Amino acid sequence: xxxxxxxxxxxxxxxxxxxxxxxxxxxxxxxxxxxxxxxxxxxxxxxxxxxxxxxxxxxxxxxxxxxxxxxxxxxxxxxxxxxxxxxxxxxxxxxxxxxxxxxxxxxxxxxxxxxxxxxxxxxxxxxxxxxxxxxxxxxxxxxxxxxxxxxxxxxxxxxxxxxxxxxxxxxxxxxxxxxxxxxxxxxxxxxxxxxxxxxxxxxxxxxxxxxxxxxxxxxxxxxxxxxxxxxxxxxxxxxxxxxxxxxxxxxxxxxxxxxxxxxxxxxxxxxxxxxxxxxxxxxxxxxxxxxxxxxxxxxxxxxxxxxxxxxxxxxxxxxxxxxxxxxxxxxxxxxxxxxxxxxxxxxxxxxxxxxxxxxxxxxxxxxxxxxxxxxxxxxxxxxxxxxxxxxxxxxxxxxxxxxxxxxxxxxxxxxxxxxxxxxxxxxxxxxxxxxxxxxxxxxxxxxxxxxxxxxxxxxxxxxx
Amino acid sequence: xxxxxxxxxxxxxxxxxxxxxxxxxxxxxxxxxxxxxxxxxxxxxxxxxxxxxxxxxxxxxxxxxxxxxxxxxxxxxxxxxxxxxxxxxxxxxxxxxxxxxxxxxxxxxxxxxxxxxxxxxxxxxxxxxxxxxxxxxxxxxxxxxxxxxxxxxxxxxxxxxxxxxxxxxxxxxxxxxxxxxxxxxxxxxxxxxxxxxxxxxxxxxxxxxxxxxxxxxxxxxxxxxxxxxxxxxxxxxxxxxxxxxxxxxxxxxxxxxxxxxxxxxxxxxxxxxxxxxxxxxxxxxxxxxxxxxxxxxxxxx
Numbered sequence: 158x159x160x161x162x163x164x165x166x167x168x169x170x171x172x173x174x175x176x177x178x179x180x181x182x183x184x185x186x187x188x189x190x191x192x193x194x195x196x197x198x199x200x201x202x203x204x205x206x207x208x209x210x211x212x213x214x215x216x217x218x219x220x221x222x223x224x225x226x227x228x229x230x231x232x233x234x235x236x237x238x239x240x241x242x243x244x245x246x247x248x249x250x251x252x253x254x255x256x257x258x259x260x261x262x263x264x265x266x267x268x269x270x271x272x273x274x275x276x277x278x279x280x281x282x283x284x285x286x287x288x289x290x291x292x293x294x295x296x297x298x299x300x301x302x303x304x305x306x307x308x309x310x311x312x313x314x315x316x317x318x319x320x321x322x323x324x325x326x327x328x329x330x331x332x333x334x335x336x337x338x339x340x341x342x343x344x345x346x347x348x349x350x351x352x353x354x355x356x357x358x359x360x361x362x363x364x365x366x367x368x369x370x371x372x373x374x375x376x377x378x379x380x381x382x383x384x385x386x387x388x389x390x391x392x393x394x395x396x397x398x399x400x401x402x403x404x405x406x407x408x409x410x411x412x413x414x415x416x417x418x419x420x421x422x423x424x425x426x427x428x429x430x431x432x433x434x435x436x437x438x439x440x441x442x443x444x445x446x447x448x449x450x451x452x453x454x455x456x457x458x459x460x461x462x463x464x465x466x467x468x469x470x471x472x473x474x475x476x477x478x479x480x481x482x483x484x485x486x487x488x489x490x491x492x493x494x495x496x497x498x499x500x501x502x503x504x505x506x507x508x509x510x511x512x513x514x515x516x517x518x519x520x521x522x523x524x525x526x527x528x529x530x531x532x533x534x535x536x537x538x539x540x541x542x543x544x545x546x547x548x549x550x551x552x553x554x555x556x557x558x559x560x561x562x563x564x565x566x567x568x569x570x571x572x573x574x575x576x577x578x579x580x581x582x583x584x585x586x587x588x589x590x591x592x593x594x595x596x597x598x599x600x601x602x603x604x605x606x607x608x609x610x611x612x613x614x615x616x617x618x619x620x621x
Numbered sequence: 622x623x624x625x626x627x628x629x630x631x632x633x634x635x636x637x638x639x640x641x642x643x644x645x646x647x648x649x650x651x652x653x654x655x656x657x658x659x660x661x662x663x664x665x666x667x668x669x670x671x672x673x674x675x676x677x678x679x680x681x682x683x684x685x686x687x688x689x690x691x692x693x694x695x696x697x698x699x700x701x702x703x704x705x706x707x708x709x710x711x712x713x714x715x716x717x718x719x720x721x722x723x724x725x726x727x728x729x730x731x732x733x734x735x736x737x738x739x740x741x742x743x744x745x746x747x748x749x750x751x752x753x754x755x756x757x758x759x760x761x762x763x764x765x766x767x768x769x770x771x772x773x774x775x776x777x778x779x780x781x782x783x784x785x786x787x788x789x790x791x792x793x794x795x796x797x798x799x800x801x802x803x804x805x806x807x808x809x810x811x812x813x814x815x816x817x818x819x820x821x822x823x824x825x826x827x828x829x830x831x832x833x834x835x836x837x838x839x840x841x842x843x844x845x846x847x848x849x850x851x852x853x854x855x856x857x858x859x860x861x862x863x864x865x866x867x868x869x870x871x872x873x874x875x876x877x878x879x880x881x882x883x884x885x886x887x888x889x890x891x892x893x894x895x896x897x898x899x900x901x902x903x904x905x906x907x908x909x910x911x912x913x914x915x916x917x918x919x920x921x922x
Contacts, residue, residue, distance in 0.1 A: 327719060328719045329719070330718065330719050334714075381717070383689075383692075387689060388688055389689075422684075422685025424686040430682065478682060478684075482673065482873075483675070483676050484675050484676045485676075485681070486676075486677040487874075536847065581847075613746075618683060618707050618709070618710050618711035618712075619711065620683055621684055
């Protein structure tokens with residue numbers, strides 16, 4: 158710090174334009190005087206600062222006694238002012254989520270939900286001990302305009318997938334938020350939540366089958382918050398249609414999927430808060446191949462079908478939270494429900510890639526919903542109950558395929574799940590979950606899970 | 622799609638139709654700062670308190686209503702020092718209002734104006750829910766309000782220069798009244814000097830430092846951790862050897878462990894208002910400290 162004045166003098170000298178060198182003696186003297194004055198001023202300020210620091214240190218050292226005997230009216234001396242909050246120096250905030258389960262079930266969890274063999278089917282459940290994805294999160298402000306966030310999922314079997322990697326534009330103002338990169342879509346309520354924030358070990362069946370647990374997108378998201386007392390948010394996304402039901406538009410320009418959504422919410426007194434939303438998702442499924450699809454002939458192991466066509470999904474979501482006096486850290490109750498309904502129509506090729514493949518029209522409307530409630534009955538302890546139901550729909554199958562493709566499964570997949578979790582701190586949670594699973598015809602099952610979710614490092618705030 | 626567009630255009634129209642706000646829109650994270658802004662700005666500001674005194678300020682949901690309020694705020698006044706780290710960052714980001722982003726004139730942290738206590742020398746989550754910048758419950762040392770009020774007035778004047786004179790005049794009145802009140806409170810609090818206390822959560826170091834009380838134990842073995850039965854019974858033993866006078870807790874905390882201890886040790890429980898609105902008597906900042914002292918003195922008897 159002592160070098161500062163001479164540094165400044167040097168910098169000033171260097172910054173002098175060449176013409177200054179030619180200036181006459183008087184000018185030079187004036188400059189020297191100015192520099193000397195500047196130097197003196199800085200040195201004075203530095204010695205003042207040093208003096209203050211010394212005083213502060215002395216006060217800090219004698220604080221335990223001084224605090225009790227301090228003069229009655231003097232405001233406490235500034236001993237150490239807290240710097241404005243930041244995420245560590247210039248290092249980004251880092252977090253790591255560790256999670257694992259023990260699963261006990263009779264049926265193979267990989268068997269798809271009846272009527273949804275052409276959908277996504279990742280049950281997120283394993284028999285016996287298993288490690289879940291370890292989630293590595295990194296985020297920081299990039300500059301005054303942008304903030305970057307990346308979430309990398311380390312798969313238990315090895316390999317890294319980029320779950321999220323997006324940039325938020327911060328400085329737009331007027332309630333506008335722009336996000337680009339890879340992100341979880343803002344549709345519905347649960348879709349944006351990361352696995353470590355789920356209230357149950359697994360996602361509701363409707364998310365598993367219609368969104369492959371979570372709809373991720375590579376693209377652009379814009380949201381606008383109305384300047385009203387009530388929370389009104391409108392948003393839209395366009396992207397490549399990376400994840401199911403999109404088919405990852407490849408080697409094509411343009412967009413592969415679009416979403417619009419609206420959320421409204423408010424508080425009622427201090428105890429109640431709610432948010433409701435509606436969303437619409439559209440994509441084109443191109444050459445979507447599904448294996449192991451049951452057919453009317455009862456082919457062992459099913460057949461391979463290919464579908465190309467439009468997919469349009471409507472969704473409704475609602476969440477209500479209650480906490481006496483708004484003090485949710487003591488006790489709180491959360492009730493949430495979501496409904497999705499998807500219409501698909503296009504061309505289906507039965508027995509794709511085999512001799513005797515048949516292509517004809519195919520249209521189906523599938524839907525599903527869940528209702529769940531989680532109650533924190535005392536600090537650190539919560540219980541939850543969830544009911545799930547799906548409707549595989551009644552497909553209209555083109556004439557050429559009416560003898561091959563199952564149009565109506567005549568089965569309603571459902572599941573009831575209960576859980577109990579204990580969180581010793583904000584950063585750790587263990588959970589016991591039991592589910593009565595009737596999502597697969599003739600294969601009803603009781604599924605028990607033990608799970609831990611731990612979070613290390615900087616942990617960002619969660620959304621409502 | 623069409624309906625959505627209709628909603629969008631309706632909302633835009635509504636936004637344009639809103640009258641220009643005359644008063645400065647202030648979003649206060651905690652009720653004590655809402656009360657302070659009220660003292661300094663009077664009817665020149667319209668203040669919204671995001672939390673009440675019965676809520677745990679560490680743990681608040683990033684509620685939709687808070688995001689809507691932050692969207693229109695011209696000034697956000699919070700404790701800072703990471704007290705609100707679990708909810709405020711997401712609210713400020715979602716609000717799409719860069720004027721109140723940290724570092725901007727529209728964002729004010731009270732903790733930057735005062736001396737922080739209990740700045741941890743060891744930053745490790747094994748120490749519980751600790752705050753790297755020091756204990757954030759700065760509002761219980763009444764002396765802290767003088768420098769905070771001064772800095773806040775400067776901020777108000779900078780954001781709303783038209784009313785700067787009003788803010789400065791109100792600051793003078795407030796500071797004058799506050800100094801008088803400090804003399805009164807410190808006189809009243811004389812019997813509390815050196816009194817041994819047990820705290821439920823480490824929420825009172827500023828109060829202790831101000832009034833000279835001595836914290837001999839905390840019911841939470843580590844900040845934010847529930848005490849185990851073994852820890853509590855060890856505490857009972859410790860308190861038999863080194864007796865204390867009362868247990869301090871804030872209204873938002875679970876009464877369970879302090880009730881348990883009070884039953885076994887005959888210690889008096891003193892539930893403090895903790896902030897403005899925490900009790901009927903704590904209607905404003907002056908009421909908060911009148912009430913706090915009355916409760917502490919009642920605990921002595």
